[in-house]
Amino acid sequence: MTDIREHTRAFATKSDAIGALSLVATLAVYMAALALGARYASALWVSAPMVVVLAFASVRLYVLQHDCGHHSLFATKRLNDVAGHLLSVFSLTPFRVMQYNHNLHHAYLGNLDHRETTEVYTMTLAEWQAAPLRTRLWYRLYRNPVVMLSPGGILTYFIVYRWPRNTLRVGAGGVIAHNWRWRPGWRWCGWRSGWRGSSFWG
Secondary structure (H helix, E strand, O other), rough: OHHHHHHHHHHHOOOHHHHHHHHHHHHHHHHHHHHHHHHHHOOOOHHHHHHHHHHHHHHHHHHHHHHHOOOOOOHHHHHHHHHHHHHHHHHHHOOHHHHHHHHHHHHOOOOOOOOOOOOOOOOOOHHHHHHHHHHHHHHHHHOOOOHHHHHHHHHHHHHHHHHHHHHHOOHHHHHHHHHHHHHHHHHHHHHHHOHHHHOOOO
């Protein structure tokens, strides 16, 4: 184990330059795809590829936010916190709530006594064998990839991460401020695409 740690130590050094390059480059791709997709929303040959690019860029931004949550993207805690809050606007995920829940993930992953931490619920074999048919059917539906990757993602990031149980533990003010910071983005998207309903958001 010591040899592995020594071998990988060189790859675990934090670099502000690399962190900043990753952040700025990904944001540039994200904003370019968003601008082109919004500007040419009626032209599917442009907007459809931009949606794909935007999806990958969004995931990348969330990965960087995740690294900020671990204070590993930049050398200092302050830089990681600032970048994490910035990235949260684009990932639509409140930084402190994400950080809090993700730390619970690392603290209790695999602990059968703590399966209430917004993790994917997993039954043991004994629980499955003892469960009635309706519970098994519910579990099959719940663990279906279609459910987990669409309604599951919406439930986690838009509802659970903003639910009082989470927000009150990390500070509701930060979550409210995060939601408020969305407004310029909605207004910009509406202005670029000509959506008349954009005034509702801003």
